[in-house]
Amino acid sequence: MAGAAPHTPSDALVFFGASGDLARKSIFPSLYKMVKSGNLTVPVIGVAYSQWTLDDLHQRARDAIDATPSGVDDPAALDRLLSLLRYVDGDYQDPTTFTALRDVLGECGAPTHYLAIPPSLFGTVVQGLKSVDLHRNARVVVEKPFGRDLQSARELNSVITDAFDESAIFRIDHFLGKEEIMNLLYFRFANAMFEPIWNRNYIESVQVTFAEDFGVRGRGAFYESAGALRDVVENHLFQIVALLTMEAPTYQGYGAVQSAKANVFKAMRPLTRHDYVRGQFVGYRDEDGVAEHSDVETYAAVRLFIDSWRWSDVPFYLRTGKCLAASAGEVVVNFKRPPQALFNDALDPDQHPNRLRFRLQPEGEIGLGVRVKRPGEEFVGHEQELLLPTESPLEREPYERLLSDALQGDSALFTHEDSVEAAWKVVDAVLTDHAATIPYQPGTWGPEEAAGRLIGDDGPWHNPQPHARTYSAPHNGGHAR
Ligand code: BG6
Numbered sequence: 001m002a003g004a005a006p007h008t009p010s011d012a013l014v015f016f017g018a019s020g021d022l023a024r025k026s027i028f029p030s031l032y033k034m035v036k037s038g039n040l041t042v043p044v045i046g047v048a049y050s051q052w053t054l055d056d057l058h059q060r061a062r063d064a065i066d067a068t069p070s071g072v073d074d075p076a077a078l079d080r081l082l083s084l085l086r087y088v089d090g091d092y093q094d095p096t097t098f099t100a101l102r103d104v105l106g107e108c109g110a111p112t113h114y115l116a117i118p119p120s121l122f123g124t125v126v127q128g129l130k131s132v133d134l135h136r137n138a139r140v141v142v143e144k145p146f147g148r149d150l151q152s153a154r155e156l157n158s159v160i161t162d163a164f165d166e167s168a169i170f171r172i173d174h175f176l177g178k179e180e181i182m183n184l185l186y187f188r189f190a191n192a193m194f195e196p197i198w199n200r201n202y203i204e205s206v207q208v209t210f211a212e213d214f215g216v217r218g219r220g221a222f223y224e225s226a227g228a229l230r231d232v233v234e235n236h237l238f239q240i241v242a243l244l245t246m247e248a249p250t251y252q253g254y255g256a257v258q259s260a261k262a263n264v265f266k267a268m269r270p271l272t273r274h275d276y277v278r279g280q281f282v283g284y285r286d287e288d289g290v291a292e293h294s295d296v297e298t299y300a301a302v303r304l305f306i307d308s309w310r311w312s313d314v315p316f317y318l319r320t321g322k323c324l325a326a327s328a329g330e331v332v333v334n335f336k337r338p339p340q341a342l343f344n345d346a347l348d349p350d351q352h353p354n355r356l357r358f359r360l361q362p363e364g365e366i367g368l369g370v371r372v373k374r375p376g377e378e379f380v381g382h383e384q385e386l387l388l389p390t391e392s393p394l395e396r397e398p399y400e401r402l403l404s405d406a407l408q409g410d411s412a413l414f415t416h417e418d419s420v421e422a423a424w425k426v427v428d429a430v431l432t433d434h435a436a437t438i439p440y441q442p443g444t445w446g447p448e449e450a451a452g453r454l455i456g457d458d459g460p461w462h463n464p465q466p467h468a469r470t471y472s473a474p475h476n477g478g479h480a481r
Contacts, residue, residue: 007409010139011042012108014101016125017116018046018057018087021219022143026174027116028064030399035084036077039404045086045104045111047097054087061085092121098128105134112170112406114141118222119148123159130163141170141406144235145226146415149431150424157417170406171415175236177398180364182413183390184243184331185257187358187366195248197335199310204353205458206244207317207332208237210360211324213443213466215281216298221289228300229276232320234427238265239415240331240360241304241318245311254412258419265422267308271430275303277454279447280437281323297437298322301450304426317455323442328464329360345380352383357462364390365468389470 017023034040046057065072072078086104090097105111113129115122122142129135147153160169175181210232216223242261249256279299284290299321335354341347352369359365367385374381405413438447445463455461
């Protein structure tokens, strides 16, 4: 086993999958921003099997940055990025690809290897790196999905830990690099006033919705092997739940957050088929790469329990889906009702109890829903939200943050092996033991069963609006409120 010492800066970034979709959509724009902010000054070696040249890689980088909302707004930074780029073309099965990479790395002796490739290739690439000693004094950054069930995640862990020390393995979940999601951790532990009520005595239920109003965007073949539960619930939504429910870290180091989160994953009760509603949007089967009779879910809603002293019996309702009615991510924490019905409207089932709403995207916002008396003779009221806009998540790309951290050896926002395996244990049974998908029309909030059978009296679901309440449309092409 090998690996760079924690917090030793890397002297090169190698990224496998340089010609791929993720590189175009997220990585090149992030590398460009890293150059602009001075966080990237080391050589960047793209590796792919596409019969490309360095010129092709340059072109891809330019096009990818051009396609972002701000485009190439700093031509000198783009030139600096291009001057850092190197390229190695080759089959990952072929040992000469790795000897060529070693030659290109030259004097760089402490690289970070980023695997932006399908998980089926992780093992091959790790073994290739090891065969030419490129695992020594190095780190490896691994993209999700990390395995496709408990068994494969364990196998993958064993292949990677055969070459790299656990402290040198950085498992990426890009949601953890989003400002609004980092703010969940900050908000909870920087405001001690919430702590006394942050438990089963005061909280009735929690909802997490991550909705997208678009389909699989040409990724039908990938989606067929994943589905919404693996693609979003088991990683992104579980991470959000862990940040919401973890105990306070006991010290400032990253290890403290990692282990507090791992304890949450370990306390999650394994899901059964009764906790899970699967949907598929009408039209999915016509997508390229999708089987004619596919039963892969494009919508997943689950009811989850955390069997811990703090959270016992509090239901967490999580849902995600493609082609839903809006693109937005929100968490709603519902508090219990007052113990006695003192006012005329107290028993009205349509009245919300107090709730705290974290809007995570596309804009950040925190809303505290409280009841206020309506003017008049009667003691009846209505819900008002105290609203707090938070920073725009567009300001920093998650990958910009995460790749910078990996290059510096800071693993606070990455996931450990024990958390990954514990999360798979929660979903493992329902990956195969589940009801068939229920069709739903694009533009809706998914199958009715999620509203009826699953959430029942703990409902209704809170459906996020397309925009934050504090959002005001941009007037100068920028993102404004
Ligand atoms: C990815 C999933 O991990 O996250 C996609 O594979 C999903 O299916 C995406 O669309 C959502 O992330 P973001 O940052 O684009 O909202």
